[in-house]
Amino acid sequence: MPYLLNQAADVTSRSFEGAYKDRYGMLRTEWRVLFHLGRYGAMTAKEICGRARMHKTKVSRAVRALEEKRFLERQTRSDDRRHEMLSLTPTGARVFRDLVKEAQRFDTALMAEFSAEEAAQMRALLIRLAQL
Amino acid sequence: MPYLLNQAADVTSRSFEGAYKDRYGMLRTEWRVLFHLGRYGAMTAKEICGRARMHKTKVSRAVRALEEKRFLERQTRSDDRRHEMLSLTPTGARVFRDLVKEAQRFDTALMAEFSAEEAAQMRALLIRLAQL
DNA sequence: GGTTGTTAGTTACAAAAGCAACTACTACGA
DNA sequence: TCGTAGTAGTTGCTTTTGTAACTAACAACC
Numbered sequence: 001m002p003y004l005l006n007q008a009a010d011v012t013s014r015s016f017e018g019a020y021k022d023r024y025g026m027l028r029t030e031w032r033v034l035f036h037l038g039r040y041g042a043m044t045a046k047e048i049c050g051r052a053r054m055h056k057t058k059v060s061r062a063v064r065a066l067e068e069k070r071f072l073e074r075q076t077r078s079d080d081r082r083h084e085m086l087s088l089t090p091t092g093a094r095v096f097r098d099l100v101k102e103a104q105r106f107d108t109a110l111m112a113e114f115s116a117e118e119a120a121q122m123r124a125l126l127i128r129l130a131q132l
Numbered sequence: 133m134p135y136l137l138n139q140a141a142d143v144t145s146r147s148f149e150g151a152y153k154d155r156y157g158m159l160r161t162e163w164r165v166l167f168h169l170g171r172y173g174a175m176t177a178k179e180i181c182g183r184a185r186m187h188k189t190k191v192s193r194a195v196r197a198l199e200e201k202r203f204l205e206r207q208t209r210s211d212d213r214r215h216e217m218l219s220l221t222p223t224g225a226r227v228f229r230d231l232v233k234e235a236q237r238f239d240t241a242l243m244a245e246f247s248a249e250e251a252a253q254m255r256a257l258l259i260r261l262a263q264l
Numbered sequence: 265g266g267t268t269g270t271t272a273g274t275t276a277c278a279a280a281a282g283c284a285a286c287t288a289c290t291a292c293g294a
Numbered sequence: 295t296c297g298t299a300g301t302a303g304t305t306g307c308t309t310t311t312g313t314a315a316c317t318a319a320c321a322a323c324c
Contacts, residue, residue, distance in 0.1 A: 001144060001238075001239050001242055001243070001255070002141065002144040002145040002148050002238075003164070003167075004255065004258040004259065004262060005137060005140050005141035005144055005145070005258060006141045006145060007185065007258075007262035008137050008141075008258045008261040008262040009134065009137035009138045009140075009141040010185065011185075011261065011262055011264055012133060012134040012137055012261065012264070013134040013137070013138060015264075016134050027310080029310090029311095032135070035135075044272075044273095045272070045273065046271085046272060046273085053139060053142065053143075055311085055312070055313090056272080056273070056274090057273090057274080057275085057311080057312075057313085058310095058311075058312090059273090060272095060273060060274060060275090061274095061310090061311095063273095064274090080271095080272090080319075080320070081318085081319060081320085082271065082272045082273075082318070082319050082320070083271095083272065083273095083319095084272080084273075106134075107133050110133055110261075110264070111133070113260065113261075113264065114257065114260070118253075118257060121250075121253060121257075122254070122257045123133070123136065125246065125250060125253075125254045126136040126137060126139075126140045127136065128245065128246070129140040129143065129144065129242075129245075130136060130139035130140045130143055132143055132144070132147075132242075132245065159279095159280080161280090161281090176302075176303095177302070177303065178301085178302060178303085187281080187282070187283090188302080188303070188304090189281080189282075189283080189303090189304080189305090190280090190281070190282085191303090192302095192303060192304060192305090193280090193281095193304090195303095196304090212289080212290070212301095212302090213288080213289060213290085213302095214288070214289050214290070214301065214302045214303075215301095215302065215303095216302080216303075
């Protein structure tokens with residue numbers, strides 16, 4: 001089962017990779033961070049680690065890369081200067097919207113191979129699996 | 133969807149990782165090569181690339197590692213000396229059987245979270261996805 | 265106020281993956 | 295038989311990931 005999941009994840013991820021890589025020179029980790037900030041609003045790196053199940057070093061590096069691209073900004077929180085609130089810049093938000101649109105297109109195309117019920121069930125099962 | 137698949141693949145793969153890593157000091161790539169040889173019999177590195185969707189350098193390095201562990205042997209084919217038939221040694225076959233048993237246990241435990249139909253459907257859907 | 269422990273995030277170093285150039289071999293046509 | 299092209303597999307170099315040690319900031323306790 002892990003093997004099947006990896007195969008499926010690999011095949012689908014690779015076909016979508018071009019969207020963020022070719023257009024914006026982003027890595028997968030960067031796209032994931034951008035996605036979480038766009039989808040759920042400003043948060044700290046730590047929170048991204050938790051939500052996206054990414055290791056903090058990966059997040060740290062992705063944040064720096066996105067910052068250099070001017071896609072996000074950090075703001076040290078005044079009440080606890082260890083925390084840095086991360087938020088998308090207008091440019092970052094624009095990129096996010098563009099890529100989300102692309103992702104939806106991609107997902108629709110992918111799911112065209114399956115019936116609506118199959119797609120829904122698949123999604124539900126994967127969510128349960130990912131939460132184990 | 134790729135994101136969900138990756139999450140699920142990551143979670144499940146990591147829990148099984150210990151089986152081959154801790155006991156036999158194998159990498160995931162090595163386990164995959166060993167698995168294909170054990171499951172489908174002797175074949176060339178090229179064939180493994182195709183079946184397992186792995187890049188040839190990954191396969192090449194995994195084969196060398198497995199050879200050093202005495203889990204597999206190579207035999208240059210006499211009709212075309214570019215080809216090397218890879219096959220498991222008795223030790224390799226034993227390791228394969230052990231890990232397959234472990235994998236089945238793992239899979240059973242994983243699927244205990246789901247009904248039999250759900251598990252079957254999931255498997256079928258993933259196979260279709262992986263073949264896109 | 266200073267020591268101790270804890271947390272957010274970074275950095276340095278090691279392991280692994282990806283890519284492109286390479287070797288060794290075969291096939292085929294001039 | 296020579297030259298060209300193509301294939302199986304390896305090696306060297308670069309990029310990315312993982313791990314562990316680190317810095318900076320805070321909190322709590324004495």
